[in-house]
Each structure stands twice: as structure tokens, then as C-alpha cells.
Amino acid sequence: MADLFTSAPTDIPAGPRPLADRLRPQRLGDVIGQEQVLGPDAPLGTMLASGSLSSLIFWGPPGVGKTTIARLLADETDLHFVQISAIFTGVPDLRKVFEAAKLRRQNGKGTLLFVDEIHRFNKAQQDGFLPYMEDGTILLVGATTENPSFELNAAVLSRSQVLILTRLDLADLERLAQRAEKDLDRGLPLDGHAREALLEMADGDGRALLNLIEQVAAWKVDGKLSTDDLTKRLMKRAVKYDKSGEEHYNLISALHKSVRGSDPDAALYWFARMLAGGEDPRYLARRITRMAVEEVGLADPQAQAVCLQSWDTYERIGSPEGELALAQALVYVALAPKSNAAYVGYKAAVVAAKSTGSTPPPSHIINAPTKMMKEQGFGAGYAYDHDAEDAFSGQNYFPDGMKRGVYYTPVDRGFERELKKRVDYFAGLRAKRAKN
Incomplete structure (x- = not known):
């Protein structure tokens, strides 16, 4: 049953194996890059050394080895490897996978279930893995290019360790290129700058680099190609960028x-x-x-x-x-000189406004357009600032009974240096008026 998910169809004509397939590592030590995961003191290295491998979520961009590492983990732990993709697998297929894993377990063989694009399963489908993870029917290894914090439910995450796989750097890509040249039994017909340009075109994706190398190796050229020659012959890969993700x-x-x-x-x-x-x-x-x-x-x-x-x-x-x-x-x-003083002041004022609810302004600054409002004392005692000394009355503008808030505190940078002088100036006048 599991062969439905692990074997290629037999009716496809045989052909030359792609370079990326030929160079697929045969053991974890052959994997290029990802030392932060595979090193002796890294999470996977520690798990393998102690024999305590747990369910895993590999989070990283395409072409960095998620599938390869999962397959090699199965080999090193003597687990049967089953690979499915969340894009093409439905609930009936999952049931068959779980039933096959149960039978395999009864015969003394464990199953490492590798789920590519695991974030494509909805939360209910993800819950379906839980009982089989808990009773040891499967060791789940999920792969995702999306942030697991947002795409996987808490129950799956709590039972798994998230390992971050990173894009390959230029040194890693160069090692991969050298391995490819050894397999091809010839060097690439590129000068130094063109070779570096080829590595950059891969954009950290090892599989993409091998595909590019396979194209370049098939060209019949004399001498070494320059960067201009290379870019004319190869289409630059589109930048990986999700405008909504x-x-x-x-x-x-x-x-x-x-x-x-x-x-x-x-x-x-x-x-x-x-x-x-x-x-x-x-x-x-x-x-x-x-x-x-x-x-x-x-x-x-x-x-x-x-x-x-x-x-x-x-x-x-x-x-x-x-x-x-x-x-x-x-x-x-x-x-420009930086200041978030007004921004911080506004947020503080919003908090104060919410806490004071519908408290009205003090009566002396409320307009009194009607006779009744004047009789009620609205507007009484208001001091017209232009008539005051220094055009500043110092009267209260906060609600009655509310402690005066200080929300805007200018920084001593840029134009706010001048504003700070003004704030201090009016604060001094306010204190002076209060004494009088």
C-alpha cells in the first residue's frame, strides 16, 4: 500500500537520470550545508547520537535538502520511508497510509512519514496525525516553506521539534558545483565572474543550481564564457517573493x-x-x-x-x-533625525482617552450659544489667551478632576530641539500662572 506513495509509476519510459537525482546524498554526512541542524552538537546530531528521534517539522525555502534529510533519517534509524504531498493527498489516502503503518509496526518495522507542504493540510486534517504520532505508529517529518507558527496547529507543534533549514550560501553552492563537475567528469566552461554569477542565479537553492549546471554543461562552446555570455544564454530565475505572504x-x-x-x-x-x-x-x-x-x-x-x-x-x-x-x-x-515622541504621545493619549470614557471638557471651555447654557455657567471664566500676558493664560483644558497628563515629550534632536524649548517655555509659564 505504501508503495503507492513512494514509488514512481512503472509505465514511464526510462531515461537519463537528472543531475540533481544522481547527486542526491547517500548519507547525512554527504549533505551540503545545514550544519546548524546536522552538526554533532546540533538538534538532529544530538537526537541521532542519543537514539531519541522525535517528530520534526523542517521549515525552510525550496532546494535546501528537506526531502533528502528526511529520507536519510529513515535510513539511519531503520525506519520505512513513506513520502506524501499535502497538495495531492486526501483523507482516504491518509487512512491507507496509517493502516499500512499499523501493519508494518505489528511486523516490527516503524514508519517515517514525510509530508511535503504539510501546511497545505487544514487544521482538522492535521489533527488526524495526532493519535498515530502519540502511539508511535508513525514518526512524522513535515516540510514547509511557511512559518509553522501560523500554518500548523498547536497540537502538532507541541509534539514536534521545529528545525529551520536555511538557503545555501555561496560557499555551499560552490561545493555543490564542484561535486557536479566531478560527476560530469569535466569543468564548467565559465570564467571566474561567470561562475559566481551562476551561483548567484541559484538564489540559495541547491536543486536549482544543479539544473542550471546541467544546462550549461550541455552547451558546446570553445573556451570560457563570460558573465554576459552566460546571462544571454540563461534566463535569470524569478525572485522568490510572495507579495501577500x-x-x-x-x-x-x-x-x-x-x-x-x-x-x-x-x-x-x-x-x-x-x-x-x-x-x-x-x-x-x-x-x-x-x-x-x-x-x-x-x-x-x-x-x-x-x-x-x-x-x-x-x-x-x-x-x-x-x-x-x-x-x-x-x-x-x-x-533624517529620528523622533517617535509624537507617536508615543498619541498612543498614550489614546489609552488615557479610553480610560476616562465620556468625561466632558471643563465647563469654562464649553461654548454657551444659548441663554440656558450661559445660566448654567458654561463658558464662565474662560480666559482668551490672546488677551493674556505672553498670549498664554495657563488655564486647565483637561476634564475637571482629571490629573494633567504629559503625553508629548520632544527629543533633543533635529527640529524637536526647538519644540522642546517651546514645551519647556510654556510649562514654566503654566507653573508661574498656577502660583498666581
Whole structure:
């Protein structure tokens, strides 16, 4: 029964095995990268050494070895390996897998069930794994490119250890390229810069690199190809970027934090990454304007105006020229003096407003347009500030009985230095009027 999920159809004509299949590691020690998971003191290394392997969730991008590591784990622990995909597997299929695992267990053989794209199962389907995980019928190894915290239910997560697999770095990809050249029994016809460009095209995906290498190795060329030659012959891979998913939020967070940290170079990098992924420039215009309000604030009131002008410029001239206006606004905001004093003050005022409910303003600042309201004392005692000394009366504007709140505390940076002087000036006058 399990063979339905582990074996390839037999009616497909045999052909040359793809390079990625030929180079699939035969033991965990052959896996390139992922030392943070496979090393002697890393989680998997420790589990294997102690013989206490638990259910696992592999979280990472495509092409970093999730399926391979799961298969090798089954080999090293003498478990029967069953692979299914949540995209193609329904509840009836799962029942068959579990029944086969039960029979196998009765015969003294355990089952490692590898579930690719496990986040595609809904929460109810995920619950179906629980009894078989708990009684040892299966050792679950799930693979996902999505954040398990959001996509997997708490019950599955509580019974599993989440291991993060990372994209391969250039050194890892170079090792993989050398392994491929050894299998091909020849070097790639690329000069140094072109070779580096090929590694970068893989974007951290080992399987993608091997597919690219297979294409390059099939070319009949004389000498070494340059980077220009390579890019003309190969289509650059699309940037992995989900405009509505977690990657979107990760990148906008990186952009925002780069601006907050006054790093225009990092800000431009993340801005370019998002545009390359197909992000709507209008979304970025809105977020950059928000950064000006939230992170710069009154330390440089001009920042907000610069953002609005750049946004308007983009709307007038469109892409791709309009993105330059947004980039200029981004640099301006990143280099502007920072203050979130008004933002913090506003949030504190919101908290105070909610706690005081419908408390009315003090009667002396309530207008009295009718005779009855005047007889009730509304507006009585109001001091017109322009008639007061220094155009400042110092009267109370908070509700009667409410302790005066201090919500806006300007920082000693940028234009807020001047605002701080004004706040201190009026605070001094207020204290002076209170004594009188």
C-alpha cells in the first residue's frame, strides 16, 4: 500500500537520470550545508547520537535538502520511508497510509512519514496525525516553506521539534558545483565572474543550481564564457517573493527597521528587493510616508512633505522613472533625525482617552450659544489667551478632576530641539500662572 506513495509509476519510459537525482546524498554526512541542524552538537546530531528521534517539522525555502534529510533519517534509524504531498493527498489516502503503518509496526518495522507542504493540510486534517504520532505508529517529518507558527496547529507543534533549514550560501553552492563537475567528469566552461554569477542565479537553492549546471554543461562552446555570455544564454530565475505572504512582511519589516536605524544603503537594498519581487510601488510609497510620520515625526517635519511629493511624482510619471523619486524620499527619511515622541504621545493619549470614557471638557471651555447654557455657567471664566500676558493664560483644558497628563515629550534632536524649548517655555509659564 505504501508503495503507492513512494514509488514512481512503472509505465514511464526510462531515461537519463537528472543531475540533481544522481547527486542526491547517500548519507547525512554527504549533505551540503545545514550544519546548524546536522552538526554533532546540533538538534538532529544530538537526537541521532542519543537514539531519541522525535517528530520534526523542517521549515525552510525550496532546494535546501528537506526531502533528502528526511529520507536519510529513515535510513539511519531503520525506519520505512513513506513520502506524501499535502497538495495531492486526501483523507482516504491518509487512512491507507496509517493502516499500512499499523501493519508494518505489528511486523516490527516503524514508519517515517514525510509530508511535503504539510501546511497545505487544514487544521482538522492535521489533527488526524495526532493519535498515530502519540502511539508511535508513525514518526512524522513535515516540510514547509511557511512559518509553522501560523500554518500548523498547536497540537502538532507541541509534539514536534521545529528545525529551520536555511538557503545555501555561496560557499555551499560552490561545493555543490564542484561535486557536479566531478560527476560530469569535466569543468564548467565559465570564467571566474561567470561562475559566481551562476551561483548567484541559484538564489540559495541547491536543486536549482544543479539544473542550471546541467544546462550549461550541455552547451558546446570553445573556451570560457563570460558573465554576459552566460546571462544571454540563461534566463535569470524569478525572485522568490510572495507579495501577500510572510516574505512580504519580512521584507517590509527589514526596510522599516533599516530606515529607523538610519541606514540608507540597507533601506535601498530592501526597497530594490521588494520592487524586484513585483511589489506595488504605491504600497512602498505609502509605507515610506508612514515611516516619515512614525520614525522621524517632528524632528524633521519636512520629511513627510518630501514623501508626499515623491509619491505625487510617482503618480505623475509612473514606472520605472517614478521609483527613483520614491528612492530619494527613502534616503531622505533614513538620514533624517529620528523622533517617535509624537507617536508615543498619541498612543498614550489614546489609552488615557479610553480610560476616562465620556468625561466632558471643563465647563469654562464649553461654548454657551444659548441663554440656558450661559445660566448654567458654561463658558464662565474662560480666559482668551490672546488677551493674556505672553498670549498664554495657563488655564486647565483637561476634564475637571482629571490629573494633567504629559503625553508629548520632544527629543533633543533635529527640529524637536526647538519644540522642546517651546514645551519647556510654556510649562514654566503654566507653573508661574498656577502660583498666581
